[in-house]
Amino acid sequence: MEQEIKLIDDDGKRLDGRKADELREIKIEAGVLHRAEGSCYLEWGNNKVVAAVYGPREAIPRHSQDPLKAIVRARYNMAAFSVDERKRPGPDRRSREISKVISEALEKVIITNKFPRAAIEVNIEVLEAEAGTRCAGLTAAGVALADAGIPMKDIPVACAAGKIGSKDNFGKKIGGNIVLDLGKQEDNFGDADLPIAISPRNGEILLLQMDGHLTVEEFDKALDLAIKGCNIISKLQKEALLQKYQVDVEAY
Amino acid sequence: MSREKREIVTPSQLLGDTNSSKAGRGTFIEKGKIYSERMGLLNKISDFINVIPLKGRYEPIEKDFVIGIIEEPLSSSWLVDINAPYPALLHTNEVPWDVEFGETDKYLNRGDSIMAKILDVGIEKNIQITLKDQKDHNLYKISGGYITNIEPSKVPRLIGKEGSMITLLKKYTKCRIHVGKNGRIWIKGENEKISKVLQVIKKIETESIYYGLTDRIEGLLKKDANEVQ
């Protein structure tokens, strides 16, 4: 019988040494691109994403325009070299679904009625992927939007929680741990994955997806944990934005 | 000399409440609390809380002076890029020439630049501009010189209190400088001087958040003038 990978040991240590409620290391930099109106480079564990914002500008084609507000188009794309097995360039169905749920999350916080008939374009490029790219992408998009000067009610932030290690070496269910920010192995071999995005100011949920198996109690725990993660990352986003303006003024 | 920065706020930052303050530009109200809607500089005047955006497209207001670049001549109008989310429309009625139907390209073509005024901004943000109305500013087709851009939100800084900064710049470089509210700037003068103006504009853009900028810029310009002598 195949050896079951132990995702979390009896001392509560995960494969990469993290505790159940610990995030991977996150680095955020705002305003990294020259042409884009707003941009962000973000590293989250081994995830590396770049987000760029263009707009608001007139939405083309004309029939896509909304006479009352701006439309928000997020495009999530993975580079061919971002994964172990080279990915064929171009959007696949997974990318298009992620693009859609991210667009919808962003639309809620952007003050779109200021720009009727316009489009706000958010491009998210995953240069390296290791579980949690949609959360990394949305978090970077939030920073890029703020960097671009797009009026927003809040800076959206995303994080995932999940359930791991609920089978013993004989494949029997024995319970499980709710952990924050699934790593690669945990995503592949764990029991549930719950990525969410929130508006940190009031805790409203902007994005919610779940796959796997959770009891209602487990869901509550996971959601709570993911929201805690989001709040920590929200601080990092704001720091990154303010960091950009620590300009070194040359003496004259 | 002060290196103090004005306070920078992030979107959704809590700035005050409606009991003690009024919500000014760049803010929104939710449940009696005032929040910032953008990355910007906090600006409190009397009991108004304002946020001056650090970045963002030009949002056209009627009567604004702008510098536009012709995108496309249509049969009785031109589509003009004014660095706003939307192109503006210049109708043949709004130019000083007698333009026949279909002859718009004889007067203004793609790539030509004009100094214009915002005539009207409709509900769906349909923007109309004009070359008539010479009251505050001469409006015409531009030639020669150089056009550069800065963030529209920094235009007031470039102009300065009662025009102090821009007057300084014109005085020391002997260039003609026209600053559009849309962040486009037309500079005309000797090539060397134009380079100088561009340098200074860049400095203003980077340091706009610091106090004491006008003095520093004056110092810079004086120093160069002395070096030349």
Place this chain on the structure above:
Amino acid sequence: MTLTSSIKRDYFYNLVKNGKRADGRKFDEFRNIEIETGFISKAEGSSRVKIGNTQVVAGIKMDIGDPYPDSPEKGVMMTAAELIPLASPDFEAGPPREDAIELARVVDRGIRESEVIGLDKLCIEPGEKVWMVFIDIHIIDFDGNLFDAASLAALAALFNTIVPIERMRPNLERLQEKIPSIKNYLEENPKDYQLPMNEPPISCTSVKFNDVVVLDPSLDEEEIAEVRLTVATDKNGDIRAMQKGLNGSLTIEEIKKVIKASIDNGREIRIKLEKSTGN
């Protein structure tokens, strides 16, 4: 298409007639070049190259596949370039358009024709299985001169590439059932090793406007360019590839000048490349 004001064009024309460029560079001077390698751990090789504000990321992925019928003992290489919408307000999402295709093909030819990759050393079993090298170029910030930035990024990434025996071991072992001699291959090559590479040619691009030729065009200069010429030269100062673009023309004098500037700058860029990849 980007809208350039005729005023900008006239200004640049004037400057250049007086021997100046808008950013103060000499006519045959490159912008600042930065090369970083190996920052994408999932890729077999990767690089990030900046020329001025133009920024390109290249990733190399390797896989095992069938050789081309007319070269049964040589590895296979493929180059793709994406002008992703991230990089410029004018880049649209969608399948690669001509610019991206031309870019990929020019970079590909430069590497293929000069046999920069030791493809003959990438055979696993003649006529059956070889290594495939996928070069993917991602433009992430566009400020002029994609040809040189993309070529340099591809080269830097390739020099940083390891042949992933360890990652592909399960695949190789599976193939042993059909092709027993792979066992020998694995014994001879038990670990990851550096991708075999030869001397690279370095590409240098120039554009002409108002009868003046300048090297390493900025975005502004590219927008008013009438003709473009890319010349790739090798260590000995010989020419390995050329590509003319746009619908203007060049005199023989101008072509000679471009070749000389390309050889001189190519030399310096090669040194930078060697430093960054520890070669």
